[in-house]
Amino acid sequence: MHELPVIKSILDICLKHATINSANKILTIELKVGEMSDLEPEWMQRYFDFVSKGSIAEGAKLVIEKTPVLFQCDACSHQFKIDIKNLKAAKCPECGTDKCTLISGSEYYISNIGVI
Amino acid sequence: MENIRLIEVKEGILSENGKLADELRKQLAKEKTFLLNLMASPGSGKTSLILKTIDALKDDLRIAVIEADIDSIVDSEKVAAVGIPAVQLRTGGFCHLDASMVKKGLDTMDLNAFDLIFIENVGNLVCPAEFDTGAVKNAMILSVPEGDDKPLKYPLMFTVCDVLIVNKMDFLELTDFDMQKLRERVMILNPEIRIIEVSCRTGHGIDIWADWLRNEVKAFIGGPA
Numbered sequence: 070m071h072e073l074p075v076i077k078s079i080l081d082i083c084l085k086h087a088t089i090n091s092a093n094k095i096l097t098i099e100l101k102v103g104e105m106s107d108l109e110p111e112w113m114q115r116y117f118d119f120v121s122k123g124s125i126a127e128g129a130k131l132v133i134e135k136t137p138v139l140f141q142c143d144a145c146s147h148q149f150k151i152d153i154k155n156l157k158a159a160k161c162p163e164c165g166t167d168k169c170t171l172i173s174g175s176e177y178y179i180s181n182i183g184v185i
Numbered sequence: 186m187e188n189i190r191l192i193e194v195k196e197g198i199l200s201e202n203g204k205l206a207d208e209l210r211k212q213l214a215k216e217k218t219f220l221l222n223l224m225a226s227p228g229s230g231k232t233s234l235i236l237k238t239i240d241a242l243k244d245d246l247r248i249a250v251i252e253a254d255i256d257s258i259v260d261s262e263k264v265a266a267v268g269i270p271a272v273q274l275r276t277g278g279f280c281h282l283d284a285s286m287v288k289k290g291l292d293t294m295d296l297n298a299f300d301l302i303f304i305e306n307v308g309n310l311v312c313p314a315e316f317d318t319g320a321v322k323n324a325m326i327l328s329v330p331e332g333d334d335k336p337l338k339y340p341l342m343f344t345v346c347d348v349l350i351v352n353k354m355d356f357l358e359l360t361d362f363d364m365q366k367l368r369e370r371v372m373i374l375n376p377e378i379r380i381i382e383v384s385c386r387t388g389h390g391i392d393i394w395a396d397w398l399r400n401e402v403k404a405f406i407g408g409p410a
Contacts, residue, residue, distance in 0.1 A: 071279070071280055071281055071311075071312040071315065071316075074279065074283070075198060078198040078199075078201070079198050082194065082196050082198060083194065086192055086194050086196075087192070090190070090192050092190070092192070096189060105340060105341045106315075107311055138340075160373075167372065167373060167376055168376045169376070171344050171374075175315065175341055175344075176197050176199070177197060177198040177199060178195075178196070178197045178198075179194040179195070179196050179197070179198070180193070180194065180195065181191050181192055181193050181194055181195075182191070182192050182194055183189050183190070183191055183192075184189070184190050184191075184192055185188070185189055185190070
């Protein structure tokens with residue numbers, strides 16, 4: 070499955086930023102993961118522990134915040150969250166139109182890293 | 186004890202793949218080659234649909250296929266058997282194609298010689314949805330026996346596709362598949378999506394699908410529709 074390439078990309082980006090900032094060790098990685106992703110935090114940490122072995126990120130803790138699925142109404146630009154498990158509620162609550170565009174909920178976004 | 190510093194990263198992991206995918210699209214526009222990414226579950230009829238589409242469009246368009254499979258070449262052999270150039274990418278265990286893998290396939294081809302290239306993505310409704318391949322349009326197949334609840338289970342796939350092909354329509358009467366429910370569920374996720382009902386076995390709807398694709402290709406590469 071695609072856990073490995075996803076986690077490897079996260080590691081590479083963190084190592085790049087750590088090197089630019091002359092860090093000796095990465096302790097924490099704050100991530101935003103969209104609700105539409107099927108990756109579970111527990112498994113992401115296990116994969117990360119595996120791929121980061123021997124690097125300055127070994128032992129780093131992933132701090133994962135799940136971000137909601139956010140739509141924007143094409144008609145009135147109102148932004149609203151939807152519960153992906155209850156799709157019947159996915160109409161614009163302001164104007165009732167069902168023409169809406171997904172603006173977040175599928176991302177893997179690295180906010181910051183804690184380093185020494 | 187050294188102080189912990191917080192470094193702002195503000196980078197998404199799909200950004201690098203996204204950049205490469207955008208570059209591929211620019212290259213394809215320059216070469217006037219349309220790339221279609223076809224995604225679906227295993228057994229939904231990806232290879233069958235490609236073969237039917239080749240049959241419908243081979244007089245109008247110069248076609249090639251990039252086949253992705255975890256570890257086999259059976260699909261590319263079927264395509265090559267009808268005289269269409271096929272490039273096989275073995276993903277070696279990966280469950281999806283990304284832009285860098287597609288680039289490798291495209292680099293082996295003379296893009297000038299083709300109007301339309303299909304990517305037959307790995308059979309899977311989860312991971313391929315997350316990775317932009319550089320394709321001009323994304324298509325997915327849902328076959329009737331899979332059930333009308335798939336948009337509830339794999340919402341991301343339905344949001345990234347421009348067209349949904351519902352295959353195996355000849356099975357409809359044998360199942361409790363509810364087409365109206367499927368349409369409602371898909372439209373909530375992606376109101377712009379085009380839904381086309383086909384049966385690769387009987388040929389039902391293939392003309393509608395082929396017309397849609399022909400128009401998209403002609404609009405992209407220029408020339409009369």
